[in-house]
Amino acid sequence: MSRVDFSQTTNGIIQVxxxxxPLLSSLSEDVVASRFNKQNRTxxxxxxxxxxxxxxxxxxxxHLQNQPSPLIFPDYANLGNNDRWIAIQNYQTENWNNLIQLWKYSNLHVIHVINHVDQSKLNNEWLNTFGDKISLRSMIEDYLPHLHLHINEIHELCQIHV
Structure with a gap:
C-alpha cells in the first residue's frame, strides 16, 4: 500500500x-463580540x-484507528448540535487571546495526529447523523476546506465596518 501524503492539508493548516x-490578535473585543454572520455567530x-x-x-x-468500522460517533456538526456546543461553552464571554491560542494549538495538534495516522486505517468509516459514511481519508482531506470556509466568514465580518 502506497503512503497517502497529507502534506497539502497539514501545510495548508500551518499557512492559515x-x-x-496576527490578524485575529489585532481585532478589538468590540469587533469580535458584536459582528454576526448569517448563522448569527460572532x-x-x-x-x-x-x-x-x-x-x-x-x-x-x-477512534477511526482503534474502533470497528463503520464507527458510530456523536455527530456534533449536524442538527444544530454545533450551535449547542458554542452556547454551552459560552465562547462569547471567553478571553479573546485565550481563544486564539487554543485555536492555534488545537490545530497544531490536529497536524501532529494527521502526520501519525495509521495509513492502513484510512478507509475506515464513521456514520454521521444522516447515515452517510465518511472515510478517515476524506475526513482528513475535508478539514482544510472547512477551516477556510470559516476563516473567510471572519474576513467578511472584519470588512463590514473596516
Whole structure:
C-alpha cells in the first residue's frame, strides 16, 4: 500500500495559522463580540466552532484507528448540535487571546495526529447523523476546506465596518 501524503492539508493548516493569528490578535473585543454572520455567530463564536472542529476531528481520527468500522460517533456538526456546543461553552464571554491560542494549538495538534495516522486505517468509516459514511481519508482531506470556509466568514465580518 502506497503512503497517502497529507502534506497539502497539514501545510495548508500551518499557512492559515501563520497568516491568521496576527490578524485575529489585532481585532478589538468590540469587533469580535458584536459582528454576526448569517448563522448569527460572532467572530468569537466562529473561532470557538473551529476549536470544536479541531477537537472533534482529533477524536474521530483516533477512534477511526482503534474502533470497528463503520464507527458510530456523536455527530456534533449536524442538527444544530454545533450551535449547542458554542452556547454551552459560552465562547462569547471567553478571553479573546485565550481563544486564539487554543485555536492555534488545537490545530497544531490536529497536524501532529494527521502526520501519525495509521495509513492502513484510512478507509475506515464513521456514520454521521444522516447515515452517510465518511472515510478517515476524506475526513482528513475535508478539514482544510472547512477551516477556510470559516476563516473567510471572519474576513467578511472584519470588512463590514473596516
Amino acid at each position: 495559522l501563520e497568516r491568521e493569528e 467572530i468569537k463564536q466562529i473561532l470557538g466552532h473551529l476549536i470544536d472542529s479541531a477537537s472533534n476531528n482529533t477524536h474521530r481520527i483516533i
